[in-house]
């Protein structure tokens with residue numbers, strides 16, 4: 001397996017990243033296997049759709065013009081469609097063949113740039129509005145979310161743009177996350193506000209215009225991709241990949257390259273009371289980096305928090321296209337790290353729950369987020385026998401036992417696995433996983449449906465074209 005697959009890392013790059021998404025729709029996609037008759041609804045996934053502009057290739061996996069992919073599943077049949085996020089950034093990119101707005105790790109060329117940065121400065125006219133990371137429903141609105149302030153509302157039938165909105169309006173410089181947390185009436189999100197004094201703030205973005213629920217001053221804000229939530233607390237974890245805000249003001253290099261890894265500072269964790277916004281406890285720990293929180297809950301006088309952590313931030317370097325296209329490219333190994341934050345002693349302990357590589361972690365969020373009886377995390381992985389190249393398998397991690405179960409198929413590169421429970425499901429493994437797979441053997445992609453108990457294939461819907469390897473999706477069951 002090892003030698004055969006290592007030769008394919010470049011074929012994955014050409015097929016799954018170094019291309020622009022073909023836009024089309026197809027009814028009655030050929031299905032192998034039998035889709036469960038109870039699985040009726042819409043699976044939508046966000047992510048890169050265009051990494052090669054007419055006049056230049058973008059630098060980083062996170063820079064792309066975004067695209068949405070939709071699979072309508074009904075009575076065992078599948079209809080597919082896709083569309084670019086029709087934001088101003090995309091329109092300008094296809095109109096000029098170049099960037100007009102700053103992205104994560106690529107700036108417009110100097111003649112367009114004119115020293116007016118855009119990634120996190122919403123009051124300036126060339127703010128990027130390319131929310132390519134995740135999808136969600138906030139109220140009745142279907143939203144594509146990114147880290148920049150402007151989010152895109154789209155029509156779930158056509159995937160066309162309805163409008164863009166700023167859930168946290170205000171003429172200040174900030175970024176947010178594509179991973180809000182939900183409870184019955186609220187959609188909470190973290191905002192990093194930049195200034196002479198910067199702030200980490202929590203907002204209820206289901207109530208646009210409302211005041212921040214919490215506000216923590218910070219001198220050197222960290223790059224933060226998500227945050228944690230229990231029933232009564234928010235948890236902000238800030239690894240030492242930090243920026244001096246004045247660097248952003250001068251903006252001599254792309255957004256993320258203004259950040260510096262400062263392991264000597266360690267990581268900072270805040271536990272914040274949801275009711276009054278006050279800091280309940282603060283912790284400093286050994287340095288780590290993470291994109292994704294997995295789950296968190298309260299247990300006696302402790303907060304238990306699982307995150308998808310790395311020892312350092314080199315994974316961001318790994319995701320530059322110039323690195324990913326190398327035949328011998330390697331990714332840093334992220335693992336599930338469990339923190340126990342004692343609210344009385346203010347001491348933090350951590351342990352790695354499993355040796356499996358994992359990224360794009362998902363749980364049965366609707367039923368088990370904030371719940372202590374959560375057990376399983378699913379994600380993309382590097383198979384233990386093939387840790388070179390890009391994510392080549394899916395993994396299910398039993399967080400109680402550390403046991404790992406993989407789905408692997410030679411030449412296949414599965415994307416984020418989205419869990420959806422079966423009708424009589426009584427645990428967070430009784431259900432299915434949905435994942436869009438890049439298949440280098442047949443030069444296309446397919447929607448994979450796995451049994452989450454066994455991690456064996458139930459069915460796949462075969463597309464005629466490859467889907468550019470993306471980020472986050474959601475399954476929305478039919479009403």
Ligand SMILES: [Fe+2]
Nearest residue numbers: 133225291472
């Ligand atoms: Fe993410």
